Amino acid sequence: MASRVxxxxxxxxxxxxxxxxxxxxxxxxxAIIINGFKSNVAVVSTNALMPALPFTLxxxxxxxxxxxxxxxxSLALVLPVSILSSILGALGAYYLNNLTRSFNPRDRIIGNIxxxxxxxxxxLPYQATLxxxxxxxxxxxxxGTYWGLLIAYLTFYLPTGALLMSIFIATVPSYLIEAAKxxxxxxxxxxxxxxxxxTMPGFISTLIFIIIESWNNFFLPLVLVTNPNSALVSVxxxxxxxxxxxxxxxxxxxAVLASLIPLVIFIFLGRYFIRGLLALGGGAKI
Amino acid sequence: MVNITVRNVTKIFKxxxxxxxxxxxxxxxxxxxxxxxxxxxxxxGKTTLMRxxxxxxxxxxxxxLFDNEVVSKDGKIIVPxxxxxxxxxxxxxxxxxxxxxxxxxxxxxxxxxxxEDEIRKKVKEIAEILGISHVLSHYPRELSGGQQQRVALxxxxxxxxxxxxxxxxFSNLDASLRDGxxxxxxxxxxxxxxxxxxxxxxxxxxxxxxxxxxxxxxxxxxxxGSPLDVYNNPKSLTIAKLVGEIITGKGVVTTVNGKKVxxxxxxxxxxxxxxxxxxxxxxxxxxxxxxxxxSKDEKLEGFEFAGKVIxxxxxxxxxxxxxxxxxxxxxxxxxxxxxxxxxKVGDVVNFFYRKDKLKVFPVK
Numbered sequence: 001m002a003s004r005v006x007x008x009x010x011x012x013x014x015x016x017x018x019x020x021x022x023x024x025x026x027x028x029x030x031a032i033i034i035n036g037f038k039s040n041v042a043v044v045s046t047n048a049l050m051p052a053l054p055f056t057l058x059x060x061x062x063x064x065x066x067x068x069x070x071x072x073x074s075l076a077l078v079l080p081v082s083i084l085s086s087i088l089g090a091l092g093a094y095y096l097n098n099l100t101r102s103f104n105p106r107d108r109i110i111g112n113i114x115x116x117x118x119x120x121x122x123x124l125p126y127q128a129t130l131x132x133x134x135x136x137x138x139x140x141x142x143x144g145t146y147w148g149l150l151i152a153y154l155t156f157y158l159p160t161g162a163l164l165m166s167i168f169i170a171t172v173p174s175y176l177i178e179a180a181k182x183x184x185x186x187x188x189x190x191x192x193x194x195x196x197x198x199t200m201p202g203f204i205s206t207l208i209f210i211i212i213e214s215w216n217n218f219f220l221p222l223v224l225v226t227n228p229n230s231a232l233v234s235v236x237x238x239x240x241x242x243x244x245x246x247x248x249x250x251x252x253x254x255a256v257l258a259s260l261i262p263l264v265i266f267i268f269l270g271r272y273f274i275r276g277l278l279a280l281g282g283g284a285k286i
Numbered sequence: 287m288v289n290i291t292v293r294n295v296t297k298i299f300k301x302x303x304x305x306x307x308x309x310x311x312x313x314x315x316x317x318x319x320x321x322x323x324x325x326x327x328x329x330x331g332k333t334t335l336m337r338x339x340x341x342x343x344x345x346x347x348x349x350x351l352f353d354n355e356v357v358s359k360d361g362k363i364i365v366p367x368x369x370x371x372x373x374x375x376x377x378x379x380x381x382x383x384x385x386x387x388x389x390x391x392x393x394x395x396x397x398x399x400x401x402e403d404e405i406r407k408k409v410k411e412i413a414e415i416l417g418i419s420h421v422l423s424h425y426p427r428e429l430s431g432g433q434q435q436r437v438a439l440x441x442x443x444x445x446x447x448x449x450x451x452x453x454x455x456f457s458n459l460d461a462s463l464r465d466g467x468x469x470x471x472x473x474x475x476x477x478x479x480x481x482x483x484x485x486x487x488x489x490x491x492x493x494x495x496x497x498x499x500x501x502x503x504x505x506x507x508x509x510x511g512s513p514l515d516v517y518n519n520p521k522s523l524t525i526a527k528l529v530g531e532i533i534t535g536k537g538v539v540t541t542v543n544g545k546k547v548x549x550x551x552x553x554x555x556x557x558x559x560x561x562x563x564x565x566x567x568x569x570x571x572x573x574x575x576x577x578x579x580x581s582k583d584e585k586l587e588g589f590e591f592a593g594k595v596i597x598x599x600x601x602x603x604x605x606x607x608x609x610x611x612x613x614x615x616x617x618x619x620x621x622x623x624x625x626x627x628x629x630k631v632g633d634v635v636n637f638f639y640r641k642d643k644l645k646v647f648p649v650k
Contacts, residue, residue, distance in 0.1 A: 103343070103344040103361075103363070173380075175376050175378065175380040176380055176382065178342050178367075178376075178380070179374070179376060179380035179382075180382075180393070181342070181366075181367045181368050182340065182342075182367055182368070182372055182373070182374045183368075183393050183394040183397055183441065183445075184368045184369075184371075184394055184397040184398060184445070185368065185393070185397045186368075186397070189397060193382075193385075193393070194382055194384070197382075197384035198382075198383060198384055200384075
């Protein structure tokens with residue numbers, strides 16, 4: 001009997017641990033959602049985990065009317081930023097990969113230097129470069145414009161894309177690239193027909209990562225956006241907190257609305273994200 | 287088709303604290319339309335040589351010519367691999383996992399920007415020849431090893447290459463499929479008359495496909511000739527072992543009746559030539575299994591009697607009984623022979639060999 005109970009008990013225990021972890025993780029999410037449906041008084045006067053009674057949509061309506069434009073602004077910025085950063089980053093990563101696999105020792109040194117610069121671009125805290133960046137934007141007359149913001153975002157997320165993709169591209173077996181060379185493919189074709197498809201899960205992981213990171217970026221739009229009509233969602237959610245008080249219910253509703261888009265993207269592409277992470281750990285078996 | 291000339295090629299790999307000479311002054315000529323084999327132990331530089339010819343590696347010094355055009359010289363690639371018109375079959379076939387068999391085979395043609403209907407026609411033609419028409423819509427992961435290899439061959443041949451390079455093409459195949467695959471490659475080579483370079487550590491690959499072979503040991507070409515010539519007249523024991531099975535032993539040179547012979551226990555071996563060693567010097571002798579017989583008979587046509595031996599082990603492998611024997615006067619040392627009948631352990635039998643096939647090598 002003991003041998004039959006053993007595995008069942010183990011499985012139950014495992015499930016239990018998972019359930020506990022999920023509950024712990026879901027509590028704040030639940031609180032955010034539920035408090036958005038309360039009145040502002042109810043948020044401060046009732047327990048955060050209490051259901052919303054009476055149930056009201058006022059906060060969501062309020063948040064939506066304030067966030068609709070910033071959501072669009074963010075989408076219009078984040079999509080080009082993440083797609084450009086991922087594709088250009090991947091191309092750069094492939095070039096770096098070629099340099100480091102080159103016969104010529106000089107190429108390998110150049111490759112290493114560029115790689116170090118790219119890493120620096122990724123790891124440098126962008127808060128530290130914010131002032132010079134703002135001054136630069138003023139000088140080139142792009143402060144407060146869409147293009148200025150796009151350039152600023154690309155400055156930080158393109159190296160991230162290149163760094164992440166160079167990790168994924170390094171897992172592409174060199175014989176595949178060599179086979180494509182022997183088959184007469186140009187570098188452009190090797191990249192788009194062989195390297196990119198083979199690293200697709202990694203590419204999509206990179207894309208998701210950059211979407212989420214740039215969507216949540218707060219400092220860049222805080223400093224570089226000057227016109228309230230162009231505000232991005234990460235800054236706009238702060239509108240409900242002022243110097244004299246906070247609209248808690250609207251803040252919660254805004255937080256939910258602001259995370260919906262990255263959440264939807266993650267749900268649709270999440271399986272690639274996980275496959276990409278697996279590829280990092282398990283070599284090139286994609 | 288193309289004549290490949292490798293002239294004085296040396297390849298040195300340098301890492302932080304190690305220098306490895308992978309190829310040492312290699313000279314080679316592969317004639318147009320010829321099937322040329324490169325055989326050698328692992329680490330001898332076979333793959334490096336092949337990669338240098340393919341343009342995937344650069345020679346440290348020396349040059350490679352296709353016909354009269356220098357394609358690589360002294361640390362520089364002059365004609366890049368994609369311009370050399372080489373069809374290559376990689377050891378693990380290197381099929382593109384994201385493409386169907388059809389797209390894999392069509393890839394080289396698409397790179398040449400041929401019209402799509404011509405591509406379809408060519409792919410179908412080559413697939414027909416290789417018997418893979420029914421799997422063209424499958425992805426590599428859905429194909430068996432043999433089919434994957436045929437797809438790789440088709441991809442290499444579809445663009446009518448000037449040179450076909452095969453890197454250990456059969457080592458990932460099941461033993462039962464290898465003979466068929468070898469026959470297929472040989473047939474294709476003869477049909478397309480393409481200059482072919484086959485690199486392998488398995489002599490069977492070389493014998494079945496190549497008309498000439500170079501033996502590469504420690505980065506140097508030790509011997510070149512027809513496979514049969516290398517098999518029959520190997521310059522060293524290492525080469526002898528590389529191109530086939532060989533029965534060897536260390537014997538002592540002695541003069542009997544004014545003639546130098548090799549004594550191995552009570553066995554006496556006398557080659558058809560003068561042994562290039564002095565009396566009481568040790569030499570290594572070698573005999574191919576087909577040149578040795580053991581029997582209870584006193585005489586065997588075409589064979590020379592070496593002495594009496596005692597059976598120590600009798601086992602069966604690959605269609606013959608493998609009998610391990612020792613000279614009766616010295617059971618410490620052993621030889622083996624193949625026999626079509628099993629023998630009883632402890633039996634004393636006569637050891638015969640073909641005099642003209644006896645090989646003698648200096649002891650290293």
